Amino acid sequence: MKIAMVGSGYVGLVSGACFADFGHDVVCIDKDPSKIEKLKDGIMPIYEPGLDALVESNVKAGRLDFTTDLAQGIKDASAIFIAVGTPSRRGDGHADLSFVYAVAEEIGANLSNDAVIVTKSTVPVGTGDEVERILAKSGTSHRFSVVSNPEFLREGAAIGDFKRPDRIVIGAEDDFGRDVMREVYRPLFLNESPILFTGRRTSELIKYAANAFLATKITFINEMADLCEKVGADVQDVSRGIGMDNRIGAKFLHAGPGYGGSCFPKDTLALLKTAEDYDSPTRIVEAVVKVNDSRKRAMGRKVLDALGGMDAARGKKVALLGLTFKPNTDDMRDSPAIAIAQTLSDAGVEIAAYDPEGMEQAQPLMPKVKMCENPYEAIEGADAIAIVTEWDAFRALDFARVKELAKAPVLVDLRNIYQPDDVRALGFTYDSIGRS
Ligand code: NAD
Incomplete structure (x- = not known):
């Protein structure tokens, strides 16, 4: 055929x-x-x-x-x-x-x-x-x-x-x-x-319903993560605890910096417009879009907090590890890294970044960011390091080298790829998502 x-x-x-x-x-x-x-x-x-x-x-x-x-x-x-x-x-x-x-x-x-x-x-x-x-x-x-x-x-x-x-x-x-x-x-x-x-119309709607549902799942666990930080709970365990229930399922329950990419942001918005046109509001999806939008800049503020707050951050340097919206792609469309870099830039922070595949697409979207050859070049002289995308290349960082190169041993892990106790035992100040 x-x-x-x-x-x-x-x-x-x-x-x-x-x-x-x-x-x-x-x-x-x-x-x-x-x-x-x-x-x-x-x-x-x-x-x-x-x-x-x-x-x-x-x-x-x-x-x-x-x-x-x-x-x-x-x-x-x-x-x-x-x-x-x-x-x-x-x-x-x-x-x-x-x-x-x-x-x-x-x-x-x-x-x-x-x-x-x-x-x-x-x-x-x-x-x-x-x-x-x-x-x-x-x-x-x-x-x-x-x-x-x-x-x-x-x-x-x-x-x-x-x-x-x-x-x-x-x-x-x-x-x-x-x-x-x-x-x-x-x-x-x-x-x-x-x-x-x-039918054709049903099939068209299935795609939007599927993406909106997945975006909802991610946003739900992200809000639970925020609550975990306030009440002293661990979102990784909450995630496991609810995901083991077959009615819920374990996938798309990883707390992080908010969904991005070429599909969820635009598809949730388009679904809202369809719902509006047909006078059939989808209020849950409306909330998901709003919550996710504000989360990305909030992640930038989390990194500013690690630098001692907005005022102290001016003139300091941050290393961003990972820029694409997820690992194993070079796609930068609507990546949370864009809003995070913008928030840091707005506060007068200097940024160096490394991503295994996304830097070519990222550079025009964040012209002030210095793109580096490897994670360690980005880390050199940094006052804080933020892991934005969970590429495998960042899962086994040489922490002795990191400590030597960085100005301060401060790690903000927006993907929860490290264990807090392990990193703190190495002398790092460590913050992550939903793990107080
Ligand atoms: P893309 O931007 O990577 O590719 C679209 C291609 O279409 C471009 O290469 C462009 O040059 C080409 N094009 C545009 N107008 C054309 C024309 N008149 N004639 C010939 N080629 C033309 O987009 P994508 O990520 O592949 O997404 C395509 C569609 O699939 C979108 O509707 C998207 O929502 C959907 N989708 C994407 C994904 C994903 O993960 N990227 C997953 C599921 C569905």
């Missing part, structure tokens, strides 16, 4: 490479010529573990190709996926659907065979209806069906998530759409991955 993937970013490229690995013939299309040139030269435009080898082997096998030419790329494809970005629209927080609709127009103008058009991008309820209208208006003589197939992969573990998903959700309105999608995912049927067929 031939598949076209329009948009070759974190989702499109991983999905395209995985479909090729399942044996389909895949063309990944992107309007960004530099991305396509890199891919043709075997260079990955993003960092995702295992992606380079997967792309290389499938290109070699002749199952994966790249182009900027949409008309050529979608030719003979039975399924055409739309995997372009749906960022927050400036000003009102609605999902910006201009990229999705532009692709729909282009597909309509160039369709040269019957095909199923699949929105893999995260899109608000009703977007599939609009894509269908655009295609109908194009006057194409070919049969088409518009299907919703949201993606649930996580950056950093994207290939495993795509190949072994908890479930595949397909929102289709006719047999043509359902039959083609069954063929697309046949290799996963064999894996016994559960497939849920629903």
Whole structure:
């Protein structure tokens, strides 16, 4: 089966490479010529573990190709996926659907065979209806069906998530759409991955409901962490204590500096806008968005406290370890590190930082921050060290070296990767999240 993937970013490229690995013939299309040139030269435009080898082997096998030419790329494809970005629209927080609709127009103008058009991008309820209208208006003589197939992969573990998903959700309105999608995912049927067929609008909403629920879980445990600090409890144990209950589940209960990334912040906002438009408020999600927003700067203030407070902090130096919103990605979109660095900068603090993969993307977002070659360069002369992202590289710091290099042995661990007693025994002043 031939598949076209329009948009070759974190989702499109991983999905395209995985479909090729399942044996389909895949063309990944992107309007960004530099991305396509890199891919043709075997260079990955993003960092995702295992992606380079997967792309290389499938290109070699002749199952994966790249182009900027949409008309050529979608030719003979039975399924055409739309995997372009749906960022927050400036000003009102609605999902910006201009990229999705532009692709729909282009597909309509160039369709040269019957095909199923699949929105893999995260899109608000009703977007599939609009894509269908655009295609109908194009006057194409070919049969088409518009299907919703949201993606649930996580950056950093994207290939495993795509190949072994908890479930595949397909929102289709006719047999043509359902039959083609069954063929697309046949290799996963064999894996016994559960497939849920629903209506298109339901499928669109499932994606937002899932992300909002996960964001709620994170925000809930973050508030519990704040309470733990006040009452003298330990949030790690609270987390374990509630997570062992199967009705709750242990995942997404790690207290930290607040959720970030390319999905949760924009998707929770977009869900609020949909709820508002349909006059059906989602007050829990409203609270989650507010609480999370204020948490990021509060984390900056936590670091200022470790420096002796706002006044004492001016002119001091902080080392930030980790900048991406989570480990194993280079994605900086809405990372808590941005607000933390801004809060510190606003207070006159000098910042040096190290991140294994994210510094190139981070630098334009935090121009005053000095990017370093390794954690120890960042730590040199620092009055406090803050762990912002739990990269493995920070899990076994050489504390003797840290103590020698830093001006003061002060560690603020915003990911709870160390044991307080162990670090304090080494002579450090140590603060973390929800562990008084
Ligand atoms: P991205 O920004 O990494 O990639 C989008 C790509 O689309 C870019 O390379 C861009 O050049 C390309 N593009 C834009 N307009 C185009 C056009 N007209 N023709 C061809 N290419 C075009 O975005 P992403 O992170 O891959 O996200 C894509 C969608 O998937 C979003 O809706 C997002 O919410 C959703 N999603 C993302 C993740 C994730 O972890 N990143 C997970 C699940 C769902």
